Amino acid sequence: MHIRWLEDFVCLAQAGSLARAAELRNVTPPAFGRRMQALEVWAGAPLIDRSAFPVRLTAEGRQFLEAAQGALRTLDEARLSLRAAHRADASTITIATGKTLARSMVPAWLAGLRHALRDDPAGAGFRTRLSTHAIHDALEMFTEGDADFLLCYSPHDLPVMLDDARYMFHPVGVERLVCVAAADAHGGPAFRLQAPRAGRRPTPVPMIAYAETLTMGRLVNQEISRRQLAGWLDVIAVSDFAESVHEMVRQHMGLAWLPARLIADDLRDGRLVRADAQGGDGGDLALDIRLYRPRAPMRALAEAFWGAATG
Numbered sequence: 001m002h003i004r005w006l007e008d009f010v011c012l013a014q015a016g017s018l019a020r021a022a023e024l025r026n027v028t029p030p031a032f033g034r035r036m037q038a039l040e041v042w043a044g045a046p047l048i049d050r051s052a053f054p055v056r057l058t059a060e061g062r063q064f065l066e067a068a069q070g071a072l073r074t075l076d077e078a079r080l081s082l083r084a085a086h087r088a089d090a091s092t093i094t095i096a097t098g099k100t101l102a103r104s105m106v107p108a109w110l111a112g113l114r115h116a117l118r119d120d121p122a123g124a125g126f127r128t129r130l131s132t133h134a135i136h137d138a139l140e141m142f143t144e145g146d147a148d149f150l151l152c153y154s155p156h157d158l159p160v161m162l163d164d165a166r167y168m169f170h171p172v173g174v175e176r177l178v179c180v181a182a183a184d185a186h187g188g189p190a191f192r193l194q195a196p197r198a199g200r201r202p203t204p205v206p207m208i209a210y211a212e213t214l215t216m217g218r219l220v221n222q223e224i225s226r227r228q229l230a231g232w233l234d235v236i237a238v239s240d241f242a243e244s245v246h247e248m249v250r251q252h253m254g255l256a257w258l259p260a261r262l263i264a265d266d267l268r269d270g271r272l273v274r275a276d277a278q279g280g281d282g283g284d285l286a287l288d289i290r291l292y293r294p295r296a297p298m299r300a301l302a303e304a305f306w307g308a309a310t311g
Helices: 004-015 017-026 027-044 059-087 101-106 104-116 133-143 215-226 242-250 264-269 300-310
Strands: 092-097 126-132 150-154 168-180 205-210 231-238 256-259 272-274 285-294
Touching: 004 017, 004 027, 004 059, 004 264, 017 027, 092 300, 101 104, 101 126, 101 150, 101 242, 104 300, 126 133, 133 150, 133 205, 168 215, 168 242, 168 264, 168 300, 205 215, 205 242, 205 256, 215 256, 215 285, 231 242, 231 256, 242 256, 264 272, 285 300
Parallel strands: 092 126, 092 150, 205 231
Antiparallel strands: 150 285, 168 256, 168 272, 168 285
């Protein structure tokens, strides 16, 4: 049973309409209906009288509503209490970000910010709590106030969507995705991405792909579609973890687009080499890296951190 099912059920009881409740919960009516059916299966009894309009709760549903509201209140109070206790340490900055950024970009970036704030009374000696998630979970953590900042990829064509009236961002860097493969015995790429040619029968090249849930996955798929490369690539593995894609490429399994920061040492030492027949950096994909904050004033440490990050 998921907490969001309880939140959906309480919303339905208040809205009196499956369609209206689905709209309020930002899901499609069919998806909302499936959630309610799953909740009823879990509860072991019908909770909603679907023959009535507006929708009414059954006797079991009214009994369950009271329990659901009580459970949500208890959980919310516990969360607020824990958050308050955690935030009591005024010297900690919490950043919601992704695993790849946390490894490839954040360490050097944070070291620079600590140096910049060393003489600032509001920011000297601060501690950092990194919370790594998939982008949707990181967004939720940030918008619910459980993180001071959100650090994420935001490509030009697929930007992160946040309410401009409530949040603002500053670009703190650019990541390049480089098409690479493991080096062969002669120092060239073990696999090479060839441009399609008219009248030439494609010989698919093995590729390690990102899951569509990742920003990098959507960007790479967009590039493959733009260049009409799908028929020339054989996706042999899919991962939602860039480091896993990296290691599979190092094991000579196929080519992939990988973050330049993540593979800098491999490129320098010749373990990985560029595999795009376009040559140079013409096939690189650019990903903006953005730092988001609320527009409302923050505590002194967070404001000092923002100032150093944007200065």
